[in-house]
Amino acid sequence: MKFLKFLIVGIIFGIILVKSEAVSWYRIYEMFRFQSFHMYGIIGTAIASGVLFLQLAKKGFIKNIHGQKIAVPKKDRGFIRYIIGGTIFGLGWALIGACPGPMYILLGTGVFSMLIVIAAALIGTFLYGILKNKLPH
Amino acid sequence: MESILNPWPWYVSGPLIALIMALLLYFGKTFGMSSNLRTMCSAFGADKFADFFRFDWKAQKWNLTVVLGAIIGGYIAVNFLSNGTPTNLNTTTISELQNLGFKNAGTTLVPKEMYGLDALTSVEGLLILIIGGLLVGFGTRYAGGCTSGHAITGLSSLQKPSLIAVIGFFIGGLVMTNFILPIIFNP
Numbered sequence: 001m002k003f004l005k006f007l008i009v010g011i012i013f014g015i016i017l018v019k020s021e022a023v024s025w026y027r028i029y030e031m032f033r034f035q036s037f038h039m040y041g042i043i044g045t046a047i048a049s050g051v052l053f054l055q056l057a058k059k060g061f062i063k064n065i066h067g068q069k070i071a072v073p074k075k076d077r078g079f080i081r082y083i084i085g086g087t088i089f090g091l092g093w094a095l096i097g098a099c100p101g102p103m104y105i106l107l108g109t110g111v112f113s114m115l116i117v118i119a120a121a122l123i124g125t126f127l128y129g130i131l132k133n134k135l136p137h
Numbered sequence: 138m139e140s141i142l143n144p145w146p147w148y149v150s151g152p153l154i155a156l157i158m159a160l161l162l163y164f165g166k167t168f169g170m171s172s173n174l175r176t177m178c179s180a181f182g183a184d185k186f187a188d189f190f191r192f193d194w195k196a197q198k199w200n201l202t203v204v205l206g207a208i209i210g211g212y213i214a215v216n217f218l219s220n221g222t223p224t225n226l227n228t229t230t231i232s233e234l235q236n237l238g239f240k241n242a243g244t245t246l247v248p249k250e251m252y253g254l255d256a257l258t259s260v261e262g263l264l265i266l267i268i269g270g271l272l273v274g275f276g277t278r279y280a281g282g283c284t285s286g287h288a289i290t291g292l293s294s295l296q297k298p299s300l301i302a303v304i305g306f307f308i309g310g311l312v313m314t315n316f317i318l319p320i321i322f323n324p
Contacts, residue, residue, distance in 0.1 A: 006166075006200075009157060009206060010205060010207045010209070011213065013203065014208065014213070015214045016157065019218065020144070020153075026224055027224065030227055032307075032313070032314035033230060035230045042147045042150045045147065045148055045155075046151040046289050046293075049151065050155040050158055050159075050289060053155060053159045053293070054293050064163050066165055068165075072167060072293075072296075076281070077298065078298060081279055082298050083305045085276050085305065086280045086309065087312075088272050089277050089279075089280055090307060090311075090312075091272050091309040092269045092274075092313075093309070093310055094311075094314045094318070096251075096273065097251075098247075099273065099285075100171040100273065100277055101170040101285055103273075107208055110212075111247055113252045113257050116267060117270040118270065120267045120268075120270025120271045120273075123270075123271060123274065124272065125175055125274040129175070130187050132187065132188075
């Protein structure tokens with residue numbers, strides 16, 4: 001039962017991303033061609049709302065379910081891994097039009113060929129795990 | 138009901154995505170979808186090959202549950218909460234895509250030309266999906282997050298590493314869409 005709330009969050013997440021068209025390959029193409037405001041509007045208002053929520057949490061107005069302060073884990077410092085890793089991800093994102101959330105959501109919408117993409121993404125993650133110590137971070 | 142069945146505007150969708158992040162933080166977790174790829178690798182036995190996969194993946198079952206939910210959510214959204222309205226793309230986008238060989242842009246969520254049976258049964262079509270998946274899987278783990286972890290959660294918490302990562306996302310995305318896609322789909 002403790003997993004039920006996560007299942008529900010996932011279902012809502014899937015519905016929002018389909019209804020917002022953020023899972024549309026065409027919307028991603030349009031975004032990277034600067035031909036529509038749609039995706040920028042989604043990402044912009046998501047971040048603005050997120051900043052507001054986290055500022056309220058920081059000031060102690062919102063606590064988590066355990067009554068503790070809400071805190072986002074700090075990302076490690078660095079530059080190379082973020083810029084290079086980010087660029088590699090961006091190349092893939094724009095090619096297949098799906099990032100690691102939409103991959104599963106699109107599978108649910110009936111795009112079964114997404115299983116190939118997911119399998120390849122697992123192999124990509126596996127390759128990173130193997131090569132991690134040899135890569136600049 | 139009509140406004141639920143129609144595509145949702147960006148100013149509704151954006152805050153709702155932030156709500157997902159807020160709910161997960163409220164439940165004592167964080168919003169990060171690409172972590173699931175690492176979790177699944179470990180569950181499939183990748184811990185025998187690299188230290189990176191030696192962690193308590195069972196503690197991540199909640200996030201795999203989010204994945205399961207997302208699949209169900211996708212199913213519900215297209216089957217019960219949609220009326221088949223095509224994506225309202227820029228007309229320039231539609232004609233550009235037509236020139237690249239993409240017909241009926243916006244009538245589906247992903248192009249048949251990439252995800253349909255014809256594409257799956259061609260070497261080139263398969264390679265596109267495999268290379269795309271490899272780049273996403275490798276890149277997100279190298280960068281330590283994807284759109285949910287860096288662009289939404291990281292930027293909302295004003296973290297510099299996430300800003301660098303998102304700049305990277307855009308460098309890669311702009312290069313792929315503007316320079317590489319026109320070569321791949323050169324008519």
